[in-house]
Amino acid sequence: MAHTAPFVPRHIGPQADELQEMLSYLGYDSSKALADDALPSSIQQQGPIGLPDALNEQDTLAALRAFADKNVQKKQLIGNGYYDTITPAVIRRNVTENPGWYTAYTPYQPEISQGRLEALLNFQTMVQDLTGLPVAGASLLDEATAVAEAVQLMARGNAKAAKKGGVVLLDSELHQQNITVTVARAEAADIPVEVVEIADDCDFSAYENLVGVVISNPGTTGRVRDIAPLIAAAKDAGALVTVACDPLAQVLLASPGSQGADVAVGSAQRFGVPLFFGGPHAAFMACTNKLERKMPGRIVGVSKDAEGTPAYRLALQTREQHIRREKATSNICTAQALLAVMAGFYAVWHGPEGLRRIAAEVHGRAVALGVALSEAGLALAHDVFFDTVTVKVDEIDAVLSAAVDAGYNLRRVNDEFVGISVGESTTDADIAELVEILSGQSASIDTAALDVADGPLGEAQVLRDDEILTHPIFNTITSETQMMRYLRKLADRDLALDRTMIPLGSCTMKLNAAVSMEPVTWPEFAGIHPHVPEDQAQGWLELIADLEERLEKITGYAKVSVQPNAGSQGEFAGLLAIHRYHLSRGDDQRNLVLIPASAHGTNAASAALAGLGVVAVKNAEDGSIDLADLDAKLEKHGENIAGIMITYPSTHGVYEEQVREVCQKIHDAGGQVYIDGANLNALVGLAQPGEFGGDVSHLNLHKTFTIPHGGGGPGVGPVCVAEHLIPFLPSDPSADLIEGEDDYSTGQPVSAARYGSAGVLPITWSYIAMMGDEGLTEASRIALVNANYVSRKLENFFPTLYKGDTGLVAHECILDLRELTKKSGITAADVSKRLMDYGFHAPTLAFPVAGTLMVEPTESEDKGELDRFIEAMVSIHGEIQQVIDGKVSAEESVLRHAPFTAYSVTRDDFEEAVSGGKFSRSQAAFPVAGLRTTKYFPPVRRIDDAYGDRNLMCTCPPIEAFETETPDEA
Numbered sequence: 001m002a003h004t005a006p007f008v009p010r011h012i013g014p015q016a017d018e019l020q021e022m023l024s025y026l027g028y029d030s031s032k033a034l035a036d037d038a039l040p041s042s043i044q045q046q047g048p049i050g051l052p053d054a055l056n057e058q059d060t061l062a063a064l065r066a067f068a069d070k071n072v073q074k075k076q077l078i079g080n081g082y083y084d085t086i087t088p089a090v091i092r093r094n095v096t097e098n099p100g101w102y103t104a105y106t107p108y109q110p111e112i113s114q115g116r117l118e119a120l121l122n123f124q125t126m127v128q129d130l131t132g133l134p135v136a137g138a139s140l141l142d143e144a145t146a147v148a149e150a151v152q153l154m155a156r157g158n159a160k161a162a163k164k165g166g167v168v169l170l171d172s173e174l175h176q177q178n179i180t181v182t183v184a185r186a187e188a189a190d191i192p193v194e195v196v197e198i199a200d201d202c203d204f205s206a207y208e209n210l211v212g213v214v215i216s217n218p219g220t221t222g223r224v225r226d227i228a229p230l231i232a233a234a235k236d237a238g239a240l241v242t243v244a245c246d247p248l249a250q251v252l253l254a255s256p257g258s259q260g261a262d263v264a265v266g267s268a269q270r271f272g273v274p275l276f277f278g279g280p281h282a283a284f285m286a287c288t289n290k291l292e293r294k295m296p297g298r299i300v301g302v303s304k305d306a307e308g309t310p311a312y313r314l315a316l317q318t319r320e321q322h323i324r325r326e327k328a329t330s331n332i333c334t335a336q337a338l339l340a341v342m343a344g345f346y347a348v349w350h351g352p353e354g355l356r357r358i359a360a361e362v363h364g365r366a367v368a369l370g371v372a373l374s375e376a377g378l379a380l381a382h383d384v385f386f387d388t389v390t391v392k393v394d395e396i397d398a399v400l401s402a403a404v405d406a407g408y409n410l411r412r413v414n415d416e417f418v419g420i421s422v423g424e425s426t427t428d429a430d431i432a433e434l435v436e437i438l439s440g441q442s443a444s445i446d447t448a449a450l451d452v453a454d455g456p457l458g459e460a461q462v463l464r465d466d467e468i469l470t471h472p473i474f475n476t477i478t479s480e481t482q483m484m485r486y487l488r489k490l491a492d493r494d495l496a497l498d499r500t501m502i503p504l505g506s507c508t509m510k511l512n513a514a515v516s517m518e519p520v521t522w523p524e525f526a527g528i529h530p531h532v533p534e535d536q537a538q539g540w541l542e543l544i545a546d547l548e549e550r551l552e553k554i555t556g557y558a559k560v561s562v563q564p565n566a567g568s569q570g571e572f573a574g575l576l577a578i579h580r581y582h583l584s585r586g587d588d589q590r591n592l593v594l595i596p597a598s599a600h601g602t603n604a605a606s607a608a609l610a611g612l613g614v615v616a617v618k619n620a621e622d623g624s625i626d627l628a629d630l631d632a633k634l635e636k637h638g639e640n641i642a643g644i645m646i647t648y649p650s651t652h653g654v655y656e657e658q659v660r661e662v663c664q665k666i667h668d669a670g671g672q673v674y675i676d677g678a679n680l681n682a683l684v685g686l687a688q689p690g691e692f693g694g695d696v697s698h699l700n701l702h703k704t705f706t707i708p709h710g711g712g713g714p715g716v717g718p719v720c721v722a723e724h725l726i727p728f729l730p731s732d733p734s735a736d737l738i739e740g741e742d743d744y745s746t747g748q749p750v751s752a753a754r755y756g757s758a759g760v761l762p763i764t765w766s767y768i769a770m771m772g773d774e775g776l777t778e779a780s781r782i783a784l785v786n787a788n789y790v791s792r793k794l795e796n797f798f799p800t801l802y803k804g805d806t807g808l809v810a811h812e813c814i815l816d817l818r819e820l821t822k823k824s825g826i827t828a829a830d831v832s833k834r835l836m837d838y839g840f841h842a843p844t845l846a847f848p849v850a851g852t853l854m855v856e857p858t859e860s861e862d863k864g865e866l867d868r869f870i871e872a873m874v875s876i877h878g879e880i881q882q883v884i885d886g887k888v889s890a891e892e893s894v895l896r897h898a899p900f901t902a903y904s905v906t907r908d909d910f911e912e913a914v915s916g917g918k919f920s921r922s923q924a925a926f927p928v929a930g931l932r933t934t935k936y937f938p939p940v941r942r943i944d945d946a947y948g949d950r951n952l953m954c955t956c957p958p959i960e961a962f963e964t965e966t967p968d969e970a
Contacts, residue, residue, distance in 0.1 A: 006056045007770035011511055012782050013862035019782070022789045022863060031781035035686055038784055038808040040657045043692040049685055050553050054772025057515045063769065064762055068524035070539030074404065075430065076275060076529040077420050078411045079388050080220060081143055081175040081752065083248075083270040084423020090480050091272060091345050092521060094487040095338075099708075102338055103497035103512055105504060106712040109832060109842050110313035111305070111899055111938045115490030116341060116711040117312035120300045122473060123268070123282070123344035125956040129468045130247050131264035132255025133286035135954055138298040138314075139340035139713070141332065141565050143244070143267035144181035144733060144752035146283035147174065147214060149296045149330060150242040150263045151182055153287070154212030155191050156294045156329065157262070158240050166209030167192040173219030174244055177733035177752045182214075184748035188576060188611040195737070198230065204237035212240040217256075218249055221381050221413055222366075222388030222421075226462050228259040235260060247271055247284070247343075249386040251352075251359040252452060254464045263287045270424070272346035273339050274521070277540050278530030278753025279565055280714035280760060282340035292316075292952065296330030298712070302957050303948030306897070306941040307904065307913065313943050315952055331568045331605035338710030349483055352469040358424055362387045363457070364450035366422040369431050376439035381417055384460045388421045393438060402437050409532055471956045493939040494711075495841050500936070501865050503790075505812040505844040505854025506600070506651065508681050508703035516706060516766040520759060530753045531734060544755055547765045548718075554768075554776070555677070555697060556688030557720035563730040563749070565756040567678065570698025570717025571606035571645075573750045577696055577721060577728035578643050578672045579610050583744035584728075590671070592637050594644040596625050598651045598848040603676060612642055623652030623802035625662055634669050643672035648689065649679045649810035651848045652802040653787070663693025672696065677720075680704045681858075682784065682811035685777025689720075696721045705764040714757050716764070782859035783811040786866060790857055793870045797877040801852060812856035814849060815873075821851055824883040825890035828853050831876055836899035838872035838927060839936045868930065875927050894919040894927075902937040 009015065014022065019031065028034040036044070055063065076084050087096070095101045107113030120138040127136035140146040151170075155162040168186065170179055172195055179195055186193040191211075196202075198215055213234040218224045231241045242263040243256035248270050250256075256264040269281035287295050293316060301315025347355065363386055370380055370389045381390035390413055393399045399418060403410045408430070411419035420434060428445040435443040457463050469475070477483050496502075502509035519525060528537055548560040564570040575593065582590040593607045597616050604614045615637060618629040625646070634641065644666045649655045656662075663673045675694035681704040683689065689697045701707045701716035709715075721729060733749035755761075771779060791800045791813035798815035817828045828851055832842030844854040857866055876895070883893050890896055897917045905925040907913055914924075926932055 008054070008775040008778065011513060011771065011775070011860060012779060013860050013865070014782060014786070015862070018863035019785065022785055026785070026788055026792060031778065031785050034788065034808070035781045035784055037806045038804060038810065039655050039686055040659070042660050043687045045685065045687050045691070048773045049776065051550055051768065051773050054775055055769050057770065060766045060769050061515065061518065064519045064766060067539040067543045068519065068522055070542065071524045071528050072536035073524060073527050074407050074409045074532070074536065075426070076409050076527070077423065077426070078409050078529050078531050079419055079421025080411055080531055081177065081267060082275055082278070082529055082531070083421060084425055085270045085272055085274070086424045087272045087274060087342070088346065088349050090483050091342055091349065094484060095342055095345060096521060097517065098491065099498040099512070100491035100494065100496050101341065102517070102708040102710050104494050104711040105502050105507065105509055105709050105841065106334065107314060109836070110311065110943050111833065111940055112495035112836050112841060114312055114939045115493035116337065117300050118490055119341040119344055120337060121302070121312055121954070121956055122348060123340040124300060124954050125471055126344055126347045126469065127284045127286050128955055130250040130255065131245065131286040132257025133261070133264055134289050135292040135295065135299070136284060136286040137295055138300050139335040139337060140283040140285055140297050141336060141569065142279060142281055142752040143175070143265065143283045144178045146265040146285055147178045147242070147244055148182040148185035150214065150265050150285065151186055151191060151193065151212065152189060152330070153263060153291060153294055153296065154240040154242060157291050158211045161209040161211045161238060162191070164209040165192060166211040167194055167207055168212045168214065169198065169207070169210070170195045170214050171198045171216045171219070172196060173198070173221065173223065174214065174216045175220045176736065177749070178244065180733045180735065180737060181749050181752060183737060184750070185609070187742065189609060190611060200225070200230065202230065202233065204234045204239060207237065210234070210237045210239040212242060214242045214244060216244045218246055218386050218388065221390040221417070221419060222385035223382040224249070224253065224384045224386050224457065224460070224462055226460065231260040246386065248359050248362065251355045251468065252363065252457060252464065253386070253462055258464070258466070262291060268340065268343035271343035273342050274526035274759065275529050276526055276757070276759025277528045277537065278755055278758050280336055280339050280757035282336035282343055294329055297332050298335050299954050301948045302953040303944050305943050309940055310957060311940040311943045313945060313948050315948055315954060331572060331602050331609050332566070333568050333602045334566055334715055335713045337712035338714060341711065345487070347469060348474055348477055351474050352467070355469070360450070360452050361447065362422050362424060362426070363452060363455070364447035365426055365428065365431050367450065367455050368445050368447050369420060369422065369434060372431070372435040372443040372445070373439055376435065376441045378439055384456045384462070386457070388419055390417050390419045391438060392416050393418050399438060403434070406433060406437055408434065409529060411531070473956055495836070495936060500839050500841065501857065501861050501869055502841040503843045503855045503857050503869060504841065505653065505814070505856040506678060507844065508700070508856060508858060509709065510681070510706060510858040511860035512706050512708040512763070513767065516763040519762045519766070525762060526759060540758060543765055544758065544761060547761055550768050551699065551718060551720065554684055554688070555699070555720045556690030557694070557697065558690070558723040559726045559729060560718050560720045561729040562716060562718045562758070562761060563751050563754060563756045564698065564717040564719055565751045566713070566715040567698060567700045567717040568602045568606060569750050570719050571602055571676070572609055573719040573730050574674050574696040574698050575607055575610035575612060576750070577719070577725050577747060578674060579612055580728045580744045580747065581672065581725055582642055589640050590642040592640045593642055594630070594633055596646070598623065599645060599647055600651065600676065600678060603645045607645070623650060623654055624656040624658065627658060627661070630662065630665060634665060639670065641666070641669050641671040643674055643695070645674045645676060647676040647678055649682050653809045653812040653814055653854065654802050654804045655810055657805060660692055678703065679811065682780055684780045685773065686780050690722060694722070696725055701764045706767040707760050707763045714760055716757050716760060779859045784808070786857040786859060786861060787811050787813055787855070790855055790866055790870060794873055797874055801849060812854055815843070815853045815855060817853065818851040820880055824880050826880045826883055826893065826895050827851070830895040830898070833942055834876055834879070834895045834898040835872060836938050837924065838875070839931060839934065840869060840872055871928055888918045892916060892918040894923055899938040899941060900924045901939060901941055904941060
């Protein structure tokens with residue numbers, strides 16, 4: 001077809017001749033005809049989306065530049081959880097802007113994810129060292145939700161006190177967004193919390209069945225203190241203790257672990273990650289060994305492969321939501337992997353000495369500022385601080401205005417106090433100018449000779465006395481040449497979208513266009529603090545408003561909020577809106593959500609976190625919702641039904657004909673319909689959830705709208721609602737809590753920043769702007785063409801489990817291997833590992849049906865790449881057939897031994913190394929001819945998952961941690 005915008009054929013893989021060839025094979029003359037046949041006529045969109053005309057790449061960049069130019073750049077000294085930092089150029093160039101890093105998928109197949117897993121292990125080790133706690137995760141979504149997760153972790157870890165209705169105390173010195181988000185989460189989870197001033201003489205014994213205490217050190221106004229006595233007193237009262245801390249401060253300060261804390265949380269943003277108008281930023285959590293198996297989120301662990309080589313993997317996977325569902329410890333199914341990788345590399349690049357220098361310079365300038373202001377007669381709120389000086393001033397509006405005029409954004413703490421948070425790029429000259437602005441007096445500033453031990457931190461005896469970052473990785477890279485090669489080495493260990501198709505069903509690994517990625521690191525976007533005055537963020541606000549309006553038109557909903565910073569958080573926000581809507585109407589009894597048995601596990605986990613019970617609805621044999629069982633559940637639970645969660649197209653990869661009927665049944669019962677937008681890429685331009693029955697949906701901008709997955713994050717999960725749910729959209733997390741009983745008339749915040757991970761929104765804006773109405777619609781159609789082409793080509797080898805009434809699938813197909821497994825013993829997991837030897841990432845394994853592979857090729861893949869994947873799968877079927885025919889046993893087959901490293905197929909004792917396998921080196925390494933010139937070798941062989949879980953190690957391992965043969969010994 002003819003495209004009106006140059007970008008569209010760059011995004012869509014199959015060109016005209018290829019498309020016609022595939023359509024002819026499928027029996028259609030156009031992609032529109034196929035889409036019309038696949039979609040139920042009852043939901044098909046009757047007109048265009050109504051978006052502005054599509055732009056070309058140059059005009060899109062010009063439009064984004066116009067937005068960016070409306071943002072006003074100042075030196076950002078606001079603090080309050082977001083700090084000035086410098087992203088090392090070597091990291092920005094080789095990681096943030098490198099598709100080898102940002103197009104990678106979550107490391108569910110660890111053998112081809114060793115690079116990013118090592119980078120995340122660096123992050124975990126860094127967090128463990130700085131917090132003084134033995135276990136750390138691979139990042140959480142932001143600091144506010146990390147505090148909320150810590151409260152829930154303490155409730156699980158101190159279950160006896162929690163069951164007796166015990167309270168969790170929140171330090172009033174937490175950042176406001178941390179308090180507001182945590183209170184909202186705790187209310188939904190029915191965990192009592194109180195915000196109190198945790199004074200040095202706080203009497204914790206006054207609280208019966210005290211569950212936990214969250215202490216902020218430093219506090220939001222900068223105060224640093226010795227919290228060891230407070231922690232001891234809280235523990236004497238039976239509580240667990242979480243410390244919210246700053247990683248740069250922890251370079252100098254005694255660690256929370258050394259002071260007795262059970263949990264530590266914070267944001268790694270100031271380790272080289274730009275402000276991004278609020279995100280994405282990697283939060284962290286560390287805990288004691290006692291709590292490690294209750295900790296939310298992901299943990300990278302160390303195991304070994306089939307040859308005993310150390311290898312990394314995600315540990316403790318039995319905690320994942322697909323298994324535990326509504327009993328999951330958290331609804332988080334991802335992380336902020338790319339941002340955690342950046343923060344970890346920041347520590348590798350600077351090393352312990354470099355971090356001490358940065359921390360000492362930041363602290364030294366804050367001290368110089370505090371001393372000069374005190375000498376000028378101004379009163380400081382605290383005598384001991386790390387980087388934040390809070391000072392009482394007269395005529396606060398005039399002071400803040402003068403600072404802005406001079407190029408500085410400061411923080412209004414209240415009507416009397418101003419906060420100044422010194423950052424990495426703050427200079428002595430800046431300090432001198434700030435002194436003059438605040439006090440009217442000049443000062444000579446020279447921080448070069450400051451000795452931290454002789455300053456206020458030393459006098460307060462809060463400095464750490466142990467070494468940090470002692471592992472060699474933080475102490476051996478000193479030149480940019482070394483760093484560049486280290487980053488390249490790790491990237492080469494991964495299999496990302498820049499090398500090959502990643503055919504993961506339900507995860508939508510489509511093109512992340514370079515032109516869309518380019519604006520992300522522009523200083524005019526990346527350098528804006530989320531709490532700047534609105535007149536300094538007009539570009540951001542206009543871009544966000546325009547993007548929300550475009551998403552409203554695409555989905556058919558009345559209003560959109562981009563605040564949720566992951567799909568799981570979008571789910572939570574949507575369910576919270578439904579729950580609060582019912583409560584506002586006095587329908588307190590509506591506390592059950594119907595969820596199809598095939599749904600994503602996060603659906604059930606999100607419902608539980610929103611304070612809703614879960615009732616499973618059966619699936620019929622064709623994969624659709626069992627209407628008879630739905631009727632039975634509606635009759636049984638009646639007025640207790642809050643709503644239903646539907647994934648559409650279904651998790652089985654088909655368009656269910658009766659979706660309107662299902663929605664009507666729920667509405668007739670007084671419930672609300674939540675339509676999970678995980679598969680919206682099969683609907684855009686073809687059907688609108690807000691029109692065919694949805695009351696609320698979340699979208700995955702990191703799937704349908706081309707924000708890259710980044711190895712497991714960032715993500716953005718906007719929530720879209722119908723008119724009646726607009727009041728219940730997420731509220732501003734920076735707003736003060738309103739004392740008094742909740743009347744449920746408004747929404748609550750779900751993320752730390754008002755606009756969530758705003759920093760990556762230009763990617764989605766540009767994608768929509770360049771595709772336009774017809775481009776977006778055609779992208780959906782081509783997703784259907786590609787999926788049906790793969791399904792039909794493989795039908796005689798791996799039959800597709802579910803199809804629609806017309807024999808078509810939607811944007812993905814579930815390949816059924818169960819009969820082959822029954823005959824051969826070869827499993828879907830064996831096929832997943834073997835695909836690595838063909839240079840492919842595996843499809844989604846064993847979800848939603850055990851023993852299957854769910855394939856989603858996306859519209860970005862051309863016919864040649866689809867044919868290469870089909871060739872690999874047919875070849876693998878031939879290898880399975882050899883087992884069925886009795887030529888080799890399953891244990892002897894090449895599939896059971898896959899994947900193969902370059903060393904494993906070249907070692908002299910190959911036959912011995914593969915333990916009796918009956919296959920040649922060439923079959924192992926080059927099963928099809930096309931691999932001879934383009935071969936990717938996994939860096940490790942099949943990883944022993946059980947060993948890693950039995951022997952949990954989640955820090956950079958010492959060399960002697962494994963007893964392995966060296967190549968020479970072998």
